[in-house]
Amino acid sequence: MRMAFATAFILPLAPLTGMLWDTENEPEDYDEINVVKPGFNSGWEQVVGPINRAGRRVSELVQLGGFHYEDPVFSWRQAQGITDIEFLNSTRIGDKYAYNIFVSDIVDGNLCYFTVNKDRTGLELSGTGLDDLVADSSHVWHRL
Secondary structure, eight states, X not given: OEEOOOEEXXXXXXXXXXXXXEEEEOSSEEEEEEEEOTTEEOOTTTOOSOHHHHXXXXXXXXXXXXXXXXXXXXXXXXXXXXXXXXXXXXXXXXXXXXXXXXXXXSSSOXXXXXXXXXTSSXXXXXXXXXXXXXXXXXXXXXXX
C-alpha cells in the first residue's frame, strides 16, 4: 500500500525483483521515478522532488502508522510530462538494455534509457550535476 502520490501513469513490476516502480507527473516541477515499497509515501503534495529541495523535513509530513517518506530515485527539475516507464524483460536488442528501464515523455516525445543499479533499488547515474539524483536541465538524461 502507498499514500500521497501525484499522477502516476504506469506501475510496472521489475522483472528480476518484482518491485513496483512508478513515474509521477507533477504540475510544474519535479517529475519523478520512484521505487514503491510497502508503506511508501512520496510526500505529494507537500513535497515534489527530493525533500531537501522542497525546504521541508520528514517530520512535517502526514505520519500514518506503517508509512514512510522516500525521495525519488530520480527527478527532473523541470516537468517533462513523464508518462511511461517500462522494464525491458528481454535480451533481444542487446544485453545492455535487458532488465533496465525505458521512460517516455508526452511533451517532446523523448524515449530515455536508464540502467538499474546493482541491487535493483535505484538507478546508475553519471554526469555533471546528478549527485542529488535531479536533472536540473533536460540535456543530462539519456535520450535515445
